[in-house]
Amino acid sequence: MPRKIKTTIVALSTPRGVGAISIIRLSGPKSLELAQKLTRNTKTFSPNTVQYARVWIAERFLDEIMLTYFRAPHSYTGEDVIEISCHGSLYIVELIIDLCVKFGAVPAKPGEFTQRAFLNGKIDLLRAESIADLIASKTQSAHRESSRQLLGDGAECFQRLKKKIIQLISTLELELDFSDQEITFAPHEQIETEIHSLINDIYVLMKTYSYGKIVRTGLFTPIVGPPNSGKSSLFNALLHEERVIVSPIPGTTRDTIEESIQKDGYQFRLVDTAGLHNTDETIESAGISRSLKTIQLADLLLFVIDARACLAEFQEIIPAKISNMIIIINKSDITDPFTISKLQNELSRYKTIIVSAKERVGIRELTTLMVDYVKAQQPSEEDFILTQKRHYIALKKMCKFLKNAKASSKRLITSEMIVIDLRLALSCLDELLGKTTNDDILNNIFQNFCIGK
């Protein structure tokens, strides 16, 4: 019974936490392809040899890794397996796994590597029962883990989502299976509004995950601005002011400089970038486009300007998305207060702070402002915080289906089509809450509507 496994799974296979080295494992038919995409490598890796490679995220260099390719069937699972040794930073590990998922891998379920090994006959058949036990216990303990985590607000959170979707599906199924009844059915606009509110609920939940993630792995904080505004000086000033965390990322091979500082328990990964310039000169444009990419990825953006500059000089290069940006008015030591306050007034719609990088004035206030920013992102006490990547991905998938459903509803597509995406969305929750059966939906219908001619 050789079952064709189509998915490629990915997971961290060394214990979580900051060790010197972490190993990420990929298994499945797309492992090799994923490794090539990850390392931007066009040639294939030769089996069973350790190779050096670099991982890039967007235009940014991420890490140097050692990569080993085990060709099927000569691997632990019997499938194509790639093992990636990277630096033991949670941040790097998460980003690499994120990338793999983006390229088409799915996060492995507990015990899934072992399970595949077994199914492909790599493990002694006589040990079948003990393996089954092992997997069951792993799944169950994972389940216990998540139910413990879910016991509080989390369980309620997911259950609420599930209830809402079931309610929506019932409304539509009612229309399809009981249209011969004397019942008024929900109008399309109502369905659309309800799907919309469901999507919003999920967004709120997903946001708690990205908060959890920045807390765990630090905020990516690039320093950008026009040339000579004092970015590098500020970078140094911040490193001088706060505790520097020795970065696990080797700095020698990059054209951006990255260091981490910590304040009040929050970690900021500062990046000194090339200058932003509104110019046509081609030599600079490569560096600039890299800076633009960096801006997009920023958790928090420090935009440095020279206090003596006038607004017109840099207005065009101020990033459009400003909710996560602080404008640093630098060189206060050599600018007269009147000019500074005039500029600050002109920038009143932004969050601004006046500093002198050179004289190290206002730097502490800046770091306080940065910490305040993180704290403001923190979900309120009552909110449940999403911590598991698998949960996050389930929600993300759910969102995609719900958006389909919403679009269909908007286009006045008939209910049986809308239901497909809603049922797919519901199935995303099944892994967290157990499977939903047709009876659950019918029960809901019979409970709420008077059926029967």
Place this chain on the structure above:
Amino acid sequence: MKQTDFDIVVVGGGHAGIEASLASSRLGLKTLLITFSIDSIGRMSCNPAIGGLAKGHLVTEIDALGGEMAKAIDATGIQFRILNRSKGRSVWSPRAQADKIKYSLYMQTLLRSQNNLFILEDCVTSIFVDNSTLVGVFSKIYGAISCKKVILTCGTFLNGLLHIGLDHFSGGRIGEKSALGLTESLIREGLIIGRLKTGTPPRIYKDSINFSNTTAQYGDDNPFPFSFLTNNFLPPNVPCFITKTNPQTHDILCNGLDRSPLYTGIIKGVGPRYCPSIEDKIFRFRDRTSHQIFLEPEWTSADEYYINGFSTSLPLDVQEKAIHSIPGLEKAEIARPGYAVEYDFFPSYQLNSCLETKKIRGLYLAGQINGTSGYEEAASLGLFAGINASLSLKNEPPLVLRRDESYIGVLVDDLITKSPVEPYRMFTSSAEYRLLLRFDNSDVRLSSKGLQIGLTPKTVYDNSIQKKRLLAESIQYLKTHSLSPDQTNQILSIVHQSTISGGVTLFKLLCRPEVHFQNIECFLPPELSKRVGFFRDFGDQIEIESKYEGYIKRNQLLVDSFKSHEGIRIPQDFNYQNISSLTIEAREKLTKFKPETLGQASRISGVSPSDVTSLLILLRK
């Protein structure tokens, strides 16, 4: 025991029994149908209608597999309507009012003239089993009869108990005796029994109804037949009449609840929630001040009407008083009172996927005896059991219908993987692959299987092959042929859409919500368009399969989620009890259901994905 050369004995002449006995006799097996009375063959004991939501799909599937129900209703129906017309075509369902006298006569005539089929008026009271294999039946008058297979289709007759108010008496339908003894014989052989309940409304005399106080409802002007063989379809169009209850009706009914067999706890069986009695509806949904009532003619020039929506088991005087409070029924005279019936059934998890009992080889159960409700469900199961009993005798592989190819497949699979809490009824929402399971393509989906078995006429199969080819060909053509910008914009302006620059493929054009097949048909080669015109609404069918390609693909995702384990078989003697990696609940459920495949196992409630994984691993041993 009388040694006979009967291959198959079918017990019961209801909708399941008819299809079962026709299937086996048509497949060349010598078949004996035993029924209380020949007159009652094909009788519609509840409402005079065939089809309806999801049930209409079943009827066309029966037709595609060579059953009789579709042809019978086409020949004897008196009003035809497609339900759900405002929804997508996949959930359209044909429904017809039947002339129940003609319907029953049609079936009787057919059965009497069927080769290989013999009919005996008698009552089966027990079965004979030897070494876990069925060897014969015992009938009251005729005595012991040997045979190779038995299909029980006894409907509500097993220990049937009718209730009207606090009175109850034994019977299967009103005026007909119930079958005693058979249940006990099955229990002795180790089958497990359950009890269900269903109900029916009163019938009233036509000339006592004041129709001017009601609204007439006719069928479609251009009716659709059920059968793929029916041509030149010109059925009558006899109306139903709509009226409704009012607070006064509800008060009267409420005051009678102290004499209700349901509310006083006399009835033990569980009734269907989708078909509650009127007293149930009023009790559970108190804020509703009115419920719709349909008066349905029982035959063409009926002198009796069926009060659909008014199923009740309250005492006769309460029924009468409540009816009189309804507009149009002020002076209505009751021809037959409404009643509830309790009956034995055999929970269907005891059956394998051929509807044969796991305990007794050669014994098949089909219809209400499995815990289903509805003529269409019964007929589907009867046909399915009849076919599989026959195939087994002919040493041929069984008929398997997958969930993603037919409603009958869903029906059978649901039955064998579920513990019924109420009579099972087909819903479109039970079919994962609903978008492609249309009533109009049952032939495309199933007729090749029917032909191979030997029941489906060659013409139905040939047409289905043509339809399949035509669909593929048309879509191929649409995808590979573009219109000039002028032609494109000409169409867009017809459907009031803003023009575009550049031409697009016909397929892309058809995918726009506003564009319909009619708009592009003139751009097909005349020969192709002529062939499309040969099948009714075929342009619409091409349109939906193009327009909703994306949805159909995502629908496939829902199907894939259960399909992956379908091919993995579990030995019937597999011992779940000592497997520590299964939860206790899973062990119990799996032992009870004895699933044949891992797919079935995964659909049993209480069996979790991690249980399925464990099983998957253990099955590799």
